Amino acid sequence: MAKPRVFITRVILEKGLGLIRDFCDMDLWIDGLPPPRQVLLERVRGVDGLLCLLTDPIDGEAMDAAGPQLKVISNHAVGFDNIAVAEATRRGIPVGNTPGILTDATADLTFALLMAAARRVVEAERFVRAGLWKTWSPALLLGADVAGATLGLVGFGRIGQAVAKRATGFGMRILYHDPSAGPLPGIPAERTDLETLLKESDFVSLHVPLNSGTRHLMNGRNFSLMKPTAILVNTARGQVVDPVALHAALKEKRIFAAALDVSDPEPLPMDSPLLELENLIILPHIGSASRTSRERMSLMAAENLIAGLKGERLPNCVNPEVYRV
Ligand code: GLV
DSSP: OOOOEEEESSOOOHHHHHHHHHHSEEEEOOSSSOOOHHHHHHHTTTOSEEEEOTTSOBOHHHHHHHOTTOOEEEESSSOOTTBOHHHHHHTTOOEEOOOSTTHHHHHHHHHHHHHHHHTTHHHHHHHHHTTOOOSOOTTTTOOOOOTTOEEEEEOOSHHHHHHHHHHHTTTOEEEEEOTTOOOOTTOOEEEOOHHHHHHHOSEEEEOOOOSTTTTTOBOHHHHHHSOTTOEEEEOSOGGGBOHHHHHHHHHTTSSSEEEESOOSSSSOOTTOGGGGOTTEEEOOSOTTOSHHHHHHHHHHHHHHHHHHHTTOOOSSBSOGGGGGO
């Protein structure tokens, strides 16, 4: 019997890729960069399954280019803002994602960024390498305290809660804003409205998915509510922050610093004015980039893909309503 045909938009770790290779007739895009749009539209034609990355916009046009036999779209990410889920649902196509397995890795990186920005670690490293370190000095590179500070979590899902757990170890006061998440047993976190959170927090960390309600959530008005000593951390999605408002807030020192794993756009162009700022740390979207997390993501994405090809329910499906028709 012919194997199902799939298009994989990038080389993922071998754990997942091996599974796919065994079960499918696999067309693998081996370039280091995402397939250009036109190539994607051509390569999906006639496939039964598609495994894509957060860098691949999968809209109705891409689904139509694939054709009516397309049975499953598996995203190698927990976030799925790159996929027009409603369009997939309308066509009866289940969409898979990779929740849970990257929670700790992303929470760890969030804390790494929080601490690095507080204590100016990256700036201090640049200082040494530039030959500027002449002596120990009482007021050299003063930063912010983490212990005892107030942490405001915008979004209190899996990753926000995992960051809260880490923050308790630092004796932080924890506020969160999330209309849909309740308190977490054992974590003394206080639910607030967004305005109170922004006004009271020393660190504001973003953990919301990107959607029409969160796009540019951090805008000029919301930056103006933050303390001048506050630090913004973003390991969620770049577009949750308005980059122009962020630049103004950092440049005019209306906030102390920002530490980003994600940006708008990604990657930031090398002439972005954000890259000129000393009080900005920027990483290349590596929140889930621990070996174990990425192996598990490859496996979970492969399992979602294969389940969909077999006509089984995806182990992790973002649009389970496709099964209710
Ligand atoms: C990474 O950003 C993901 O959504 O998995």
